[in-house]
Amino acid sequence: MKISLNWIKKYVFPLEISENEISNILTDIGLTTKKVFSINKDFILDIEITPNRTDAMSHYGVARDLYTVLKFRGYKVHLLKPIINKDKTDDLCNQSDIHIFMKKNEKYIRYSGILISKIKTKPSPYWLISRLKSIGIKSINNIIDTINFVMYELGQPIHIFDMDKIEGKKIIIKNAEKGTDFQLSNNIRLKLNEKDLVIYDSVKPLSIAGIINNPISSINMKTKNIFIGSACFHSNIIRDIIKRHSIKIETQHLFEKENDPNQTVNALQRTVFLIKEIMNNKIEYSKIIDFYPNPTSLPKIKLRYNKIINTIGKKISKKKIKKILLLLEIIILYENDKYLFISVPSYRTDVKREIDVIEEILRIYGIHQITVYNKMKIPTLHKCFYKTEYEIQKILFEQLVCYGFQEIISSTMVNEDKYSSLFNSFFNRKEIKVLNPINHNHKIMRSSLLFSMIDCIKYNYNNNRTDSIIKFFELGKVYYKNNRKFLEKTYLGISISEKNKIGSKNYPFFYLKGVIEQIFQKSGICNYTQILSKHPLLENGISILYNQKKLVELGKFKKIILKKNEIFYAEIDWKYLVSIIQKKKITYIPFSKYPSSRRDLSLLVDKTVSFEKMNQLIKKKENHIIKKIKIYDLYEGENLPVSKKSYTVSFFFESEKKTLTNKIINISMKEIEFFLKKELKAEIRKKT
Template identity: 60%
Template sequence: MRISYNWIKKYISIDLSIEKISSILTDIGFPVKRIKKIFIEKENHIEDEDNILDIEITPNRADAMSHYGIARDLYAVLTFRGYKKVHLLKPIINNSYQKDISNNKYCFQIFIEEKKKCIRYSGIVISKIKINPSPNWLSFRLKSIGINPINNIIDVTNFVMHELGQPIHIFDMDQIEGKKIIIRNAKNHTIFESVDNRKRKLNEKDLIIHDTKKPLSIAGIINSKNSNINSKTKNIFLGSAYFDPMTIRSIGKRHFIKTDAKFRFERGVDPHQIVYALQRTAILIKKITKGKIGSDIIDICSQPIFPFKIQLRYKKIRETIGKSISKEKIKKILFLLEVIIVSENEKFLLVLVPPYRIDVQREIDLIEEILRIYGINNIKISNNNNIRISPFPNFFHKTKEEIQKIISKQLVCHGFQEVINYSMNKKNEYSCLLNSFFNRKEINIINPTNKFYNSMRSSLLFGMINCIKYNHNRGNIKIRFFEIGKIYFQENNKFLEKTFLSLSMSETEKKRMIDPINSSSFFYLKGIIEQIFQICGINNYSQILFSHPLLEKSISIQYKNKNLVFLGKIKEEFFLQKKEIFYAEIDWEYLISFIQEKKVLYVPYSKYPTSKRDLSFLIDKTISFEKVYQLMKKKEKGFIKKIEIYDLYEGRNLPKSKKSYTISFFFESKKKTLTDIIINKIMKKIEEFLKKELGAKIRELSQ
């Protein structure tokens, strides 16, 4: 947003350099991107110079999107910091317009039908105006911030909008049928031809300003072509309003409307400044055009607009800012921000925040305002800094229940739902096959109350399958389930129980084709498991192909040479439905055992850069990436920081027994910068090793 320094000085008495003002604005949350000096020329000689500040204003600071808004914040911070002779001067409003009301010949009415969408609407008529070019002072003001002057009427409304932040819309009064302004929703299929020569089809969601016959404007953000003023206009109607910001935002988005009025209305204007801005506009137009005030101001407020009530605790201020600020200074800042203190005691203040500060509705927002004016640079940083070494949960001294809660929360965040299945199930050929494979003896129930529950479950898989079938039969095809539960079996004539974490994912083939990124897949589920490993601090794990009796394309993920996870796709003949279901089972007790033993070690980051090299080679289809990965880890431990698979290709232009890998190697040293000569030597060793151990054929990446 462009702000004229000379313009600001009309509202605040300051005599500081533009560089100092720029620094202060940046300190209080308005970064100045650049300062541009301009010269105002009149009658072929330099009349004056000005400095234009290009300021970044965040969308929530609608109150600062004007020259007076910026001046108001500058006044608060300069006064608090002890600058003397600083005064805030609001734009002049007087009652001179009332002298013409006795000659009033216009009686118009305002009706608000959509009271939730239009909170307040005010209007006034000015008659006997003459549309001409604007006076020099007005043209100079607008040109300084990059606005081209149009005529003395439109230029005044643009001036007031950039002065006070309130959009004002103008209609040709003689074109308003019935002398009535009605704010209501449009009727479906209403054709609206706007001043930008576009025809828009409106519907019942669109808020319009209407007379007794036709629409005049879409919510004050763009006028109808027929109601807009022109060179023949003699009498005008000025409207000033507060519209619901969400309504304006949706209308602008729906109809691709981008105007300055829309920009401000959708962020929220000051509801208590509606009449004030209208008076300011009327006085300027009357003065410039020699027109007459043709009516009283009619102000309709559909619902009361109250300040935001906040309880501000001194303790909370101290804890948030990290410094104890005296109560006197806190109260002074609040006074300068026009925040009213209703009551107070030793512990807190009860305050009212003006409605124009739509960004300050919570205690924490008000504390941020106090810090902003107090100065964040005045908060000293302690030499004793507490930092969290790892972004992952700290499992030190955590119970099993606490660890379970953390990991369950992680799964829920990825869209999984926890299920709890029965501890008993029906003995069948598949359970016998599974128990035989794992050398488990099933525990039978002597007196089952239900024939479907005649044995203790020896795997979480069967309960999970039943749960998935139940959901599929009722139309729930996108499934992500997890269960942490016990299994029961006999071993060496002892009854044992063991806890596992099971995960399952299921989606239809059609759904996966539409949304491949979020689809249930082997690699997605494996990624979820690897994230669990990551938060548990498990890094040096390996994976091998594994022949599970009920899973196909399955793998075993091992940690310290012991099985930790089984993962694969459930065989269709077992599930009896043509749907892809992926299942994983994690040895929960083994996972918990080494989580609790883990210790956090601090390893400083290398101050030397990381380098990357890609290597592409042909290899037998039977050789997995995991085998390549494990061999490379053992071969080059020194400078290789990370190994990732970049691409896998098999098919056309390759022998049937071969596949192509492209693998990325990341190199880093703690002691020195690795030069190309060093890395090239390492890559040469890797190539020779792959050729010798795996029969790989190196490919050129450019081919």
């Protein structure tokens, strides 16, 4: 967006500021200049305005913002508002009123218009030509130039029609009918649809939302009477139209923004004033016709003093806060010792919340005045290091719910089942039978959460649940007898059931394993190992050990149990998990300021060698610069011996003392290769 400094000087007066001071102040809002006011030449600044700051997309908007900063910092400046026409006149002489018709629709906020007669279209005065030329706008004639001047001055879109070409003296704003033809000035026709907002007269379309006019309705050198319209439509509607029809015009950024509905009348009054000045008061004009069915209420916000301090990080006096609000034209409706109740001006369409007001206070106060401390304060990542079991349960349950799991609570009494007998015999457990059960079909106390989880999943599918994937979790107790002792243990069961197979058949397994690893990360559990599971009811399962003690059992139910659906299940020893978390201590390890490097290694090993075995072997080998090892790819099959499989492993190197050179990393990689060849009889295939 191009801004003329001489143009801005018309509004901010006087500016008796040194070169360095004005340079520093303008830098705060994106403008940097040298010797701006010590010479008579104009300076054109190409500035970038963030899309939310629509109030600053004009010369007066930038001047108003600059005035606020200068005034707060103690400079003696005044803000001169553009002069507008305030004459109260009768309707146009010998002209019938024009009527505006607009359906009550949330798309249309406000539409204002005025008729001007006895105009003479001729070249513009020098001052107007030079103002527009300074920002790259070519002069056309005095009427069009005045419209462009007001748009760049106030940031309000305006359009103009030849009044004598408006059929029926009617302005009708509505959505186009599908297939409507619209003629452009470059002999291109557009096909409009019902989503396009169009300004019609009683016969034909005059303009697409005021953005681009039908050449028939445009003014020319013979035009004597004009109608000027100033509209406020919802910005998303305008953006859709511009995108749909690939419309590109110089004032596009003004139409696409969220306009101030209270600016439409001011823009017309300003336009009339300038045309009168140019025409030496030899024009006649009507009263402004204003259609504003649902006036927009000003946002009202509760601004708390303690919130300002906590957000900014510094205590700003109440007097300074009120001064900033006053300069920003924010009205204080009510105040007490704890908060202010304020009303935001309509042109600040970006200020809608308390935090937005605080941002404005900080911006005017100056972020450079906020002390930056040398020490950085950050919260700990592991938030579940609490002492009580309830707090741990709450944190981990919230985590599972965030992953899309639903908690279930099932009965502790289950039916006698041959698979439960298989399960108990494998773990050397004996079932506990209730002598006088409430339901004779459920007379055994469950020895695992597995079977109640299956019953719940079956119930959901049998009752027409449409989800293709069901995710459940349950925290519950299991009961069994071992060596003549009655025991009860608490487990956290997590399951994923897939009704119709989606994607890779192993995807749910790896997803569930990832959920378990996220729970471990949240709990601060790092040094765990995994081995192949020997669980009698799970296939291709793994057991996760911590300090050589089983913590998790994970795998897929065998097909003999569930023939239609697949269930992937993980069972966590809850009491053991809680005890690990409660013993954990928070330790801080600073991040290395040196970069990490990655090397990939492809190797051929025997099928019996698991990645975990390889991982543990490498970890035991003392190499302090290896920070992480990840499996990148696993391949078995064609072009490989039957007894072999291929791993691609990624090694991540990092030092806390220095930047690692290629020489150091290559030496370390050679040591790893030699070690793997010796311990696993691996064959190196490729390294990168």
